[in-house]
Amino acid sequence: xxxxxxxPRYSRAWLPLDLLxxxxxxxxxxxxxxxxxxxxxxxxxxxxxxxxxxxxxxCFLGTAKDVTLGPTAIMSLLVSSxxxxxxxxxxxLAFLSGCIQLAMGxxxxxxxxxxxxxxxxxxxxxxxxxxxxxxxxxxxxxxxGIPRQFFLQVYETLxxxxxTRAGDAVLGLTCLAVLAVLRAMKSHLPPAAPxxxxxxxxxYLIVWISATARNALVVLFxxxxxxxxxxxxxxxxxxxxxxxxxxxxxxxxxxxxxxPNGTVPFQSMVQDMGVGLAVVPLMGLLETVAIAKAFAxxxxxxxxxxxxxxxxxxxxxxxxxxxxxxxxGSFGRTAVNAQSGVCTPAGGLVTGAxxxxxxxxxxxxxxxxxKAALAxxxxxxxxxxxxxGIFRTLWxxxxxxxxxxxxxxxLCFWEVQYGIxxxxxxxxxxxxxSIARPPIQVSEGxxxxxxxGSSLHFPAVxxxxxxxxxxxxxxxxxxxxxxxxxxxxxxxxTVVVGLAELLQELHRHGLSLAFCGLKDPVLQVLLSADLxxxxxxxxxxxxxxxxxxxxxxxxxxxxxSTAESS
Numbered sequence: 001x002x003x004x005x006x007x008p009r010y011s012r013a014w015l016p017l018d019l020l021x022x023x024x025x026x027x028x029x030x031x032x033x034x035x036x037x038x039x040x041x042x043x044x045x046x047x048x049x050x051x052x053x054x055x056x057x058x059c060f061l062g063t064a065k066d067v068t069l070g071p072t073a074i075m076s077l078l079v080s081s082x083x084x085x086x087x088x089x090x091x092x093l094a095f096l097s098g099c100i101q102l103a104m105g106x107x108x109x110x111x112x113x114x115x116x117x118x119x120x121x122x123x124x125x126x127x128x129x130x131x132x133x134x135x136x137x138x139x140x141x142x143x144x145g146i147p148r149q150f151f152l153q154v155y156e157t158l159x160x161x162x163x164t165r166a167g168d169a170v171l172g173l174t175c176l177a178v179l180a181v182l183r184a185m186k187s188h189l190p191p192a193a194p195x196x197x198x199x200x201x202x203x204y205l206i207v208w209i210s211a212t213a214r215n216a217l218v219v220l221f222x223x224x225x226x227x228x229x230x231x232x233x234x235x236x237x238x239x240x241x242x243x244x245x246x247x248x249x250x251x252x253x254x255x256x257x258x259x260p261n262g263t264v265p266f267q268s269m270v271q272d273m274g275v276g277l278a279v280v281p282l283m284g285l286l287e288t289v290a291i292a293k294a295f296a297x298x299x300x301x302x303x304x305x306x307x308x309x310x311x312x313x314x315x316x317x318x319x320x321x322x323x324x325x326x327x328x329g330s331f332g333r334t335a336v337n338a339q340s341g342v343c344t345p346a347g348g349l350v351t352g353a354x355x356x357x358x359x360x361x362x363x364x365x366x367x368x369x370x371k372a373a374l375a376x377x378x379x380x381x382x383x384x385x386x387x388x389g390i391f392r393t394l395w396x397x398x399x400x401x402x403x404x405x406x407x408x409x410x411l412c413f414w415e416v417q418y419g420i421x422x423x424x425x426x427x428x429x430x431x432x433x434s435i436a437r438p439p440i441q442v443s444e445g446x447x448x449x450x451x452x453g454s455s456l457h458f459p460a461v462x463x464x465x466x467x468x469x470x471x472x473x474x475x476x477x478x479x480x481x482x483x484x485x486x487x488x489x490x491x492x493x494t495v496v497v498g499l500a501e502l503l504q505e506l507h508r509h510g511l512s513l514a515f516c517g518l519k520d521p522v523l524q525v526l527l528s529a530d531l532x533x534x535x536x537x538x539x540x541x542x543x544x545x546x547x548x549x550x551x552x553x554x555x556x557x558x559x560x561s562t563a564e565s566s
Contacts, residue, residue: 002307003060006344014343021340022350025068025333027213029351030358032333032381033071034219034240034366035374038139039132040076040325041085041148044240044366047071048359049248050094050324054315055352059345061311063303064292066338068348069315072330073132073382074125078283079325080148081416082276087323091253093273093280094327095320100281102313110305113285115431119401120423121286122390123408127419129385131412132378139375140176142168142238150413167236171225172372175218179380186211212336215377222373223365230368237370243363247356248323279417280326288312288329295338332381400430436460440467448472451484456491461498468502468513478511486517496529503533516542 029051037047054069062069083090104110131150137157138146142165146156189207196204210217226237257264270277289305296303316326337347394401408423436459443449448471456464472481506513515536518526526534 001060002063003345006065010344010346014346017341017343018347019350021337021342022347023354024209024212024340025337025347026351026354027216028333028336029068029070029355031215031219031369031374031377032330033355034369035377035381036071036073036076038371038374039073039135039378040071040079040083040090042079042083042087042090042325043243045243045248045359045363046087046090046323046325048355048363049322050319050327052352052355053319053322053324054327055348055355057315057318058311059348061307061314062292062345062348063307063311064296065301065342065344065347066295066299066334067288067292067308067329067345068333068337068351069288069312070327070330070333071325072287072328073378073385074128074283074287075280075326075328077128077132077135078276078280078416082273082280083325084272086257087325088254088257089269089273090325091320091323092255092269093276094316094324095253096270096273096277097281097284097326098313098316098318098320100277100313101285101309102317104281104285105306105309105311105313108306110285110289110309113282113289113305115428116282116286116424117401117404117427119390119394119405120408120420120427121290122387123405123423124283124412124416124420125385126387126390127409127412128416129382131416132382136375136378139238139371140169140172140379141165142372144238165236165238168238168370168372171222171237171370172376175222175373175376176379178218178221179214179376182211182214182217183380186214212340215380219369219373219377222370223368226370227368237372240366240369240371240374243366245360245363247359250321253320275417275421279420283420284312284316284326284328285309287331291329291331291334295334299338332384404430432459437463440464442467442471444471444475446479448475448479448481449484450481451487453487455487455489456495458492458494461495465498465502465505469505472506472511473509478509480512480514481506482514482516484517485515485519485522488522489519491522491525496525496531499526500529500531503531507533 030048033047033051034044035047037044037050040046051070058067058069079090079093083093104112134150134153134157135148138144138153141157141161141163143157143160143163146153146160185207189204189211194201222237226235226239229235229237255266255269257269264272285308288311289303289308292303292308293305312328316324319327340347390405391402394405404423404426407426408419410419411422412419435454435457438456438460439453440463441451441453443451448468450468450471452460452464468481468483472479503513512533512535515526515534516539518536523536526536
């Protein structure tokens with residue numbers, strides 16, 4: 001229980017900072033929760049149901065003081081794909097995702113996340129930001145009946161743009177502009193020094209609070225405008241509508257669904273969700289661990305990825321008992337938490353309590369929130385997720401990484417799961433290629449000095465044999481070989497068999513193969529294999545001296561005929 005590390009030494013000076021941070025995050029959470037439920041295709045109360053359990057659980061099980069768990073834009077997009085706009089599916093998906101994440105944490109499988117490369121993540125988040133943002137254009141314009149699939153969505157939106165409702169469009173664009181201005185104000189706000197006059201410090205505090213709680217202020221402003229029109233007898237906006245008041249019942253998720261033509265059993269529901277049972281837990285883990293690592297390194301503390309998996313798994317598991325859909329770490333709310341000066345995860349208790357109070361007493365006021373205002377909140381949240389600079393950076397650093405980035409980015413517009421799976425597969429193929437074709441440097445002299453650039457595994461053994469034979473036998477006269485294994489830290493049985501065959505092949509041509517620079521694990525494997533004609537030396541110089549070869553006391557320079565490498 002990570003809470004036992006910080007609770008016994010909790011300082012009274014931390015309390016006001018945790019309260020302030022929890023309040024600031026709560027004012028951000030409530031309007032975002034309503035907006036994300038709309039994005040997930042669920043009744044709006046499910047956004048609030050999903051926003052408090054993660055705050056409470058993470059306080060006890062989380063290892064990063066800044067992280068907040070709850071609904072996010074990406075997770076809501078995934079839920080809309082796999083829950084079919086049906087709350088029973090969404091809650092069951094949270095339960096099963098929690099079970100998978102909890103099992104991964106208990107089995108310490110967090111290292112599996114390392115196989116999802118940064119280009120894949122960047123491609124997914126950039127495509128998701130465009131998909132999510134355009135998905136909200138229909139609410140900004142007041143259009144209805146727009147399909148979910150991205151390309152059909154673009155076509156239908158452009159085709160029906162003449163049906164735009166003026167009231168929704170004006171309000172939505174105004175909210176977007178206000179959110180952009182408040183975000184810019186916060187990013188350019190200089191810190192107020194304690195020596196500044198009281199009026200300056202108060203002004204700074206007002207601007208900071210306005211910018212931090214910008215989502216709540218914009219939604220409140222839009223709600224007041226809509227209420228004013230309602231009182232006057234006209235309503236130019238599409239409103240959120242009534243939201244059930246009160247806290248959700250604590251009960252297990254339903255494992256079947258009543259349908260008009262019968263009951264959908266648990267097995268059929270699992271089959272319907274399909275690959276979502278892998279994609280949703282994986283993306284939840286990726287978001288949470290990536291956010292925790294980023295803020296931990298920024299603030300000088302360490303996290304335990306497996307403990308983060310446990311915390312997220314328990315949060316989703318318990319959240320499903322209060323009708324939550326899958327949650328994960330939120331970058332935007334975590335940033336608010338960090339900038340508010342939070343000292344411990346206790347700030348999440350304040351955020352969770354604020355969400356519960358909203359459910360208990362404020363849901364009747366949510367009726368007047370225009371959908372255009374919630375759409376503006378979502379668009380404002382996802383715009384920073386698009387990283388245009390990553391394409392230029394990869395072109396400059398390593399162009400091959402543009403392949404998984406481009407595959408993921410493009411296929412995510414078709415279906416999110418296809419983009420992620422294809423990106424991971426392409427990254428895996430590139431990784432396997434680098435293992436199968438390690439760089440091999442060949443230095444020419446009286447003997448050939450062959451130096452693999454990395455460990456040798458079974459896909460690489462034929463590449464090594466071809467490189468050695470092509471240089472040793474093609475030379476005039478043919479030359480013996482010294483294999484410098486200073487960079488080789490491990491080999492497998494297939495490599496041992498390949499080396500034995502290489503020894504025999506060189507021996508048939510009257511040549512020899514000597515090993516040098518063997519690390520202890522590799523040497524033990526080769527000695528255990530009892531290879532015929534096996535010779536090893538501490539260094540290549542010693543190997544050359546033992547063969548009576550004179551190279552003028554200097555190592556031969558690498559030839560330009562270095563073996564092909566990835």
